[in-house]
Amino acid sequence: MSSYDVIIIGSGPGGYVCAIRCAQLGLKTAVVEGRETLGGTCLNVGCIPSKALLHASHQLHEAEHNFAKMGLKAAAPKVDWEQMLTYKNEVIDGNTKGIEFLFKKNKVDWLKGWGSIPEAGKVKVGDEVHDAKHIIIASGSEPSSLPGIEIDEKTVVTSTGALELPKIPKSMVVIGAGVIGLELGSVYKRLGTDVTVVEFLDVITPGMDSEVQKVFQRLLKKQGLNFVMGAAVQGVKSTKTKNTVTYKLRKDDSEHTIDAEVVLVATGRRPFTTGLGLDALGIEMTERGQIKTDSHYATSVKGIYAIGDAIEGPMLAHKAEDEGMAIAELLAGQAGHVNYDVIPGVIYTHPEVASVGKTEDQLKDEGRAYKVGKFNFMGNGRAKAVHAGDGFVKILADKETDRVLGAHIIGPAAGDLIHEICVGMEFGAAAEDIARTCHAHPTFSEAVREAALACGDGPIHS
Ligand code: FAD
Ligand code: NAI
Numbered sequence: 327m328s329s330y331d332v333i334i335i336g337s338g339p340g341g342y343v344c345a346i347r348c349a350q351l352g353l354k355t356a357v358v359e360g361r362e363t364l365g366g367t368c369l370n371v372g373c374i375p376s377k378a379l380l381h382a383s384h385q386l387h388e389a390e391h392n393f394a395k396m397g398l399k400a401a402a403p404k405v406d407w408e409q410m411l412t413y414k415n416e417v418i419d420g421n422t423k424g425i426e427f428l429f430k431k432n433k434v435d436w437l438k439g440w441g442s443i444p445e446a447g448k449v450k451v452g453d454e455v456h457d458a459k460h461i462i463i464a465s466g467s468e469p470s471s472l473p474g475i476e477i478d479e480k481t482v483v484t485s486t487g488a489l490e491l492p493k494i495p496k497s498m499v500v501i502g503a504g505v506i507g508l509e510l511g512s513v514y515k516r517l518g519t520d521v522t523v524v525e526f527l528d529v530i531t532p533g534m535d536s537e538v539q540k541v542f543q544r545l546l547k548k549q550g551l552n553f554v555m556g557a558a559v560q561g562v563k564s565t566k567t568k569n570t571v572t573y574k575l576r577k578d579d580s581e582h583t584i585d586a587e588v589v590l591v592a593t594g595r596r597p598f599t600t601g602l603g604l605d606a607l608g609i610e611m612t613e614r615g616q617i618k619t620d621s622h623y624a625t626s627v628k629g630i631y632a633i634g635d636a637i638e639g640p641m642l643a644h645k646a647e648d649e650g651m652a653i654a655e656l657l658a659g660q661a662g663h664v665n666y667d668v669i670p671g672v673i674y675t676h677p678e679v680a681s682v683g684k685t686e687d688q689l690k691d692e693g694r695a696y697k698v699g700k701f702n703f704m705g706n707g708r709a710k711a712v713h714a715g716d717g718f719v720k721i722l723a724d725k726e727t728d729r730v731l732g733a734h735i736i737g738p739a740a741g742d743l744i745h746e747i748c749v750g751m752e753f754g755a756a757a758e759d760i761a762r763t764c765h766a767h768p769t770f771s772e773a774v775r776e777a778a779l780a781c782g783d784g785p786i787h788s
Pocket of ligand 2: 472501502503504505506507509524525526527530531532557558559560591592593594595640641642671672673674
């Protein structure tokens, strides 16, 4: 048994970042993690492995579709799926070991096993009970499914199974046109699978700027992804040879079926709090099973805090990380803070999609006077040079003050470009501030500047 200033339960991006920051600020810190490796969903079965497979499959797409255009004639590469999974696992390994190294470097103890909280100030791991002045729950989330669907993680899978399929399936039905469905759907489409995405709503990626949604879906269709929209999935029946997905079209209630070798259920995630003993502690929860916290991440029980996917807000690794930093700083007597108005969201398909701040639909709903500055990547020299002219940058600014309220990008390197806007928004930038900043030529980022110019007297290259 040991005594700590802080014990964190969970080593995902929320927990591990929080632990390192606590240690840097002089707090004696331990992290409880039940998995074999550190890093949580993100490093083991989420962000990192999915990006490895997106990268590898994108290289294949480039070789098959774009190399010849540039005068690179080679036989189309053969896919060695086993090696691709090995590559993905090596990427996971490198990242999770990296966290182990950082823990050692910062003198953060890893308490191996599943933790519970018998009472405030105490964390139980196996047979040992440790004392902690502060306990932070960073237990993350797990995939949620639908009634009528039995997940076996072999042919009816969540994202976890989809990252580890024994072979590339001939056909796949993806239930849900959200982030996971479209990223992993893209991976398998590029690898040759016939992919059909079945979505409850009439639009993909709910909550995203509607103009981006339309262009995004058009580009994905062009890549060969099939969509069934406005379809409520009723269930999946499995036999030895196939899975049959039944859905009802919302417009006329008609029932349809579609067969596939593999079904990927990507209908959202829910907080994972099983086994922590929260009921017995009397910790207040939301109706959606999230741990209720105040603006300083305190739960309803003194000395116990929560961050990341287990609490309210977007289920994103960087949101969890920032909350981890903020609570560490608060516990160390500093002014930790997260600006929830400036949390970017990125979808790592090709092209990438990125957004921050308000969408046009939100501004309309709020009755706010705004202006739109838009620039198509077709007018960007660098994008043209690398055959990446699809998409646009759209900046939304206050009509009176010119202050940037949001930005939506679909196109090359969107996930990196968005941060120029994020930094601007943190500093309360006007679109003119971005427009007057010198941007190197030829870069994709010139499209951001042109969109900012479009909020004023107009872009140069369109
Ligand atoms: P988690 O990462 O879920 O970590 C929680 C950890 O706590 C787990 O390791 C768990 O084992 C451990 N734990 C739970 N209970 C206990 C207990 N009682 N005792 C001990 N240990 C416990 N987000 C992005 O921002 N970008 C992306 O590109 C992205 N891609 C994703 C792709 C996929 C396929 C998935 C599934 C998710 C993706 N996400 C992405 C979401 C991202 O993974 C999560 O938002 C993030 O991991 C949340 O971090 P967390 O620290 O709150 O929890
Ligand atoms: P999601 O919430 O993004 O999308 C779920 C989709 O399923 C929605 O479009 C919804 O309308 C649809 N749906 C729900 N019920 C349905 C039904 N019965 N029939 C048909 N469609 C149905 O959830 P997803 O994609 O599972 O991702 C979970 C979380 O992981 C997200 O919150 C996301 O933030 C995070 N994530 C982030 C990534 C990133 O930042 N690049 C990548 C992957 C995941």
